[in-house]
Amino acid sequence: MAEKEFIVAIELGSSKVTGIAGQKKPDGSINVLALVKEDSSQFIRKGVVYNIDKTAQCLTNIIKKMETQLKTRITQVFVGVGGQSIRGVRNVVAKDMPDDTIITQEMVAELMEENRNLDYPDQKILDVAEQEYKVDTVMQLDPVGIRASHLEGNYLNILERKSFFQNLNKCFETAGIKVVEMYLAPLALANAVLTEAEKRSGCALIDLGADTTTVSVFYRNVLRHLAVIPLGANNITKDIAQPLQMEESEAEKMKLKYASAYTDNNEIDDTLKYSIDQERQVESRKFIDIVEGRLEEIILNVREQIPNEYCDKLLGGIILTGGGSNLKNIERAFAIHTHFDKIRIAKFVTLSISSNNELIKNHNGMMNTLLGLLAKGYINCAGNEIDPNRDLFEDDNNVYQANGQTERTPRQAHEVGPGVILTEQEEKLAEEEARRKREEQERQEEQERLEREKAERLEREEAERKRKENSWWNKLRRGLTDFGEKMVSDE
Template identity: 70%
Template sequence: MAAKDFIVAIELGSSKMTGIAGRKNLDGSINVLAVVREDSSSFIRKGVVYNIDKTALCLTNIVNKLTAQLKTKITQVYVGVGGQSIRSVKNVIARDLPSDTKVTQEVVINLMDVNSNWRYPDQEILDVATQEYKVDSQTQIDPVGIQCSHIEGNFLNILERKTFYKNLNKCFETARINVAEMYLAPLALADSVLTEAEKRSGCALVDIGADTTTVSVYSKNLLRHLAVIPLGSGNITKDIASLQMEESDAERMKLKYACAYTDNSEIDNTMRLPIDTERQVESRKFIEIVEGRLEEIIENVWCQIPSDYYDKLLGGIILTGGGSNMKNIEKAFVNHTHIDKIRTAKFVTHSITSTNSDINAKNGTMNTVLGLLAKGDINCAGEEVDPNDLFGGNQEDRPVANDPGPKAPRQPSEKPESVVLTEAEKQAAKEEARRKREEEERVAREKEEEEQRRLEEERKANSPLNKALKWFKKTANKLTEPE
């Protein structure tokens, strides 16, 4: 039976591209209806698209396979944006006001708009996490209604290289797949695995993927820092492969034997680990390689956490992603960071029902795509697929990707939290802003011309010649009036 109501989300990972379809229930739980995974290692590196055509083809394959399983056409999808070039930068926008001016919502929106239109060389602002506002000398979360003479808006701008951002948009345009919303994948992940207490008391979320490790720092329920490190569990595999073996064998050995921390007294110098039926490797050498690379990853993670938050991580460090499954990884993080509170998030906090083995494994590898699925709130189901059409309709008949359709173009201040505007939406918003600006300039010009006409008429009316003419006219009228 064809599904009539569902949400579709796609995660573009460095090793796998994952497509998922699920139905939300009234109680907030999610029933997963279909899951498709495709290898992406040949065209996505460190979370960034490098081959547009191959990525578009993979996206098309995922949508077609989901369509076949659901027996329903897919009209749009939710997408997660991540990758190596993503980073956060603090920005402060200040404004002086007349003495004892009451801050209005318009003042706050103006600060937000000025920040959103800030320009960074070769960088695109994907999202803005508003921090606190400084009203005179006091810090406020909501400054509206407070009297002051100076206000500062503190913002955390999340950036990505423009080239990577355009490549991602181009992939969906080439595949002719409509994007319902783009979300920042790290923020969608954080919302799905962190508790409110952890965000409020302060924590660091560490997502260890295949090619990258993402660090998100939260405090007082706000995102304070975001960075992507170009190191992941795949680097451990490559280091193991340096022991003269294929990467497939190295990956297998990593999953079977790798341990994040081994006490020196527990290492057997005579023990050898089998590579295959003919070759072996020394256990100590294997352990040193694994721990050496993992130590580098942990040190880079710790360096990315701002020093002024070292003593504010009362919620601890939360690990997730495929790389967090390594044995004793929590002990390794405790040793290098001296943070005693370490938790591994194996699964999302939502109630998920599924028959898929990858989801039911609850090993952290599906947390991001499930977080994207949970974010969705627009039905992605279209018409029922014609059983005689094996490919779910002609690809040329699909709507052009990223077409905003009936949605009104968003302004920066209207954008929901963690949503990334597509390139088409940004262009539509710029066009709308241009039209609005031209309309305001036209109205202002007409007012100015009207004011100039009024002043000119007053000047003429008050001129000596005009006054004299009026006096003569008035005098003549009096002389000609009958007695």
């Protein structure tokens, strides 16, 4: 990429909102140019926006700080969508056809469209993961070209509360930030940390976040299940703070210093105590019980979210990532409570990343989703250089003008790739385009109807004319006329 070409991605998390800018090189590697984060605990809970104004202000601050580092205007961004309200729901759409019908791509698209038009009260379909298709009695990943009389499409619909999705869009609209594209954050993360072998042979990706834990199950390269559990590493911190009557910030320090996901009973020293402050201490066994009690609850909830039909098929095992995966002995705890032998911690993405920022160089799993979102970006987000003699925070009507780089025809949901979510603006444009096409089709059908009626009328008139000509009265009249003419001619 040129010097002033870069991609910007933003992740809205429960504990922080993070923005990142990076350049993609021809060899596929990414050079991180800027990284900014701000606390979001006061307006985002469990990955969901609750205060639009404060979130919009936070986004504005992040953009301004990144522009300061880049010395360049940011015209547009890519955004990750996640949070507690996201969940996967299965659905089946069936179609009966005449015998020996050859299935076409149009038939498959019709099934998908019917599935996407399914109405979930107060819920919005963000994305659809195609599962298998049942062709007569046989399951197929790709049914096109097969003869059949019955076709069933199996889908995993990814849902989110409509109000939450609207709030997210409203934040960027209020901040005046143009969104190029929205991605389903769990899928962006999966693409960044899972190997092709893991997705093909089957695995469960567990993202242990601050307030939520996301479970994504893959098998044969297809997302089979997605759920967000409203429990995370912060719950352990709160469990430490409340009974020990201490600030959560101090409890967090104790967790990072002493906590372990699993401790064998024979390894516990009943005489050992951990310092709370200068005057108080807590027995190590009590501290261990607090940490392990909550963590066991999280792990058992994770295990419940792995469908039984895939438990013995996940040859890739469990892959842990996120900030919570840094807890000591976390693999052992998951192995004991889930009965999965194969556990891997994804400390970093599989991509080639270069950066001088310590947050990225730490390789602690906390930046994986953000780097996955950055990798998904494909359109330049850089604008004009910033004049160093000008006030950075001075209003500029052209700050977020995208210079026409994202102008494109309105897309329908089936025209985007997996994990891509249409923004509200794109949905409106798509609806307008669909309405225009419907109106055009209706006009064309009306014109064809009028022409058809005209042709039918002319055909009826012609038939009526011929009927009259061939009637007995006309034949008699023509006969008398011909006889009279013949008589006159003979005379």
